[in-house]
Amino acid sequence: MLNSQLGIGVVGHGYWGPNLVRNFAASPVARVVAVADLDPTRLANCARLNPGVTVTNRYEDLLDNPAIEAIVVATPVQSHYDLALAALKAGKHVLVEKPMAPSGDQARRLIDEADRRRLILMVDHTFLYTPAVRKISELVRQGELGKVYYYDSTRVSLGLFQSDVSVLWDLAVHDLSIIDHILDEAPVAVSATGCRHVAGSPENMAHITLFFESPCVAHVNVNWLSPVKVRQAFIGGSKKMIVYDDMEPTEKIKVYDKGITVDGSPEKAHQLRIGYRAGDMWAPHIPTKEALQSEVEHFVDCVRNGAQPLCDGWSALRVIEVLEAASRSVAEHGAPVALGHPAPARHKATA
Structure with a gap:
């Protein structure tokens, strides 16, 4: 039986990542399991602010962790496609920063992969919340x-x-x-x-x-x-x-x-x-x-209940x-x- 709290892994703890970690950590329906980033200083700051959250410089650690049911991608745009695709292929639901991918072709591939695996693909268009x-x-x-x-x-x-x-x-x-x-x-x-x-x-x-x-x-x-x-x-x-x-x-x-x-x-x-x-x-x-808190709750609801995200892959593609x-x-x-x-x-x- 799934834990009542959705296990979250966050990749990227730069400009926007800390806000996502903070809101998921504050939510009663989610828990941040691990955060990945290539910068050791950022990881140290994350560990200091979030005791109990595992930090790592290997994205693969998030993909291989069975306690993580969903991956949040908060990295530069050029890496969105590769990171989101890897998460979907690992069977993880995905919330990815805007824009979802650098090209429409890549965005369509992510949509197809999520649909094929029946996973939630949602995009962080925060203003809609x-x-x-x-x-x-x-x-x-x-x-x-x-x-x-x-x-x-x-x-x-x-x-x-x-x-x-x-x-x-x-x-x-x-x-x-x-x-x-x-x-x-x-x-x-x-x-x-x-x-x-x-x-x-x-x-x-x-x-x-x-x-x-x-x-x-x-x-x-x-x-x-x-x-x-x-x-x-x-x-x-x-x-x-x-x-x-x-x-x-x-x-x-x-x-x-x-x-x-x-x-x-x-x-x-x-x-x-x-x-x-x-x-x-x-x-x-x-x-x-706070808009991001509403978005976090909506993402968890979509994963748990199969609801259609307000910011799904198709809206992001448009x-x-x-x-x-x-x-x-x-x-x-x-x-x-x-x-x-x-x-x-x-x-x-x-x-």
Whole structure:
């Protein structure tokens, strides 16, 4: 009979790994069995902070340990595929940092391997578990905004400069996962421009435009070279509009009953009269629970009960397909790149 607590092995104890270890260790439904990392200093810090957790510089020790039922991959992007694939082949469930893999082909192989072995493959798109994004998703699905016209976001700060991935794959991935989650349609094309200001490094700033079959459009502005940190998105609909500011300590979401009214026939566009509606603003209550704790609990529930992850392999693949297309567009100075047939969108789970 399985232990009531899910045995967890974590590979990577650098920037994000300690947060994952802390949340799994604090969860009543999971226990961290072992942590692997190649850096002895990181392992020493992990051992000091987490007495009772085995530390090792051999990833194979995690794969061979029968007490570990699931592997959490928190390493640089280029290693995600190999580490996640090895874990799946060892019969372990997998939670992997975003993005799931450096390419769509590799992402599909991970999905196939997990499906073939009936294992959970989940991706750490943490923002989908924030109370703010969950509330936005709820409002959109309830029709509070009406038809969604646009998603316009700015995600900028000074650093952290990455050497292995561009700002697209590091920061834009957050908004792309949110867009994929809250909208009922997939983009059909993407245009992107970017620039690198450090020789030998990938792009540190970029602008992305997503086009849809409907009149909806999405813009994502990401930058590692900003004097201030901004995490803000505007979502406009035919009925209401949302301002989402993740830097706000309390009122992260503000819903505005503002918009336009159109009088006249579309066939007589020159006679159209545009009116402006200005109603109330309200800030819905947002719980303060840490997103990563909700994600940890959801992952354990998926493993124990076979539930579909909110961030499954297919949703991660759709984000990767957009990132690949955006990277091609940057190389072609903003030329639009068609997305073709997106990865299938299964019934969207809720955490």
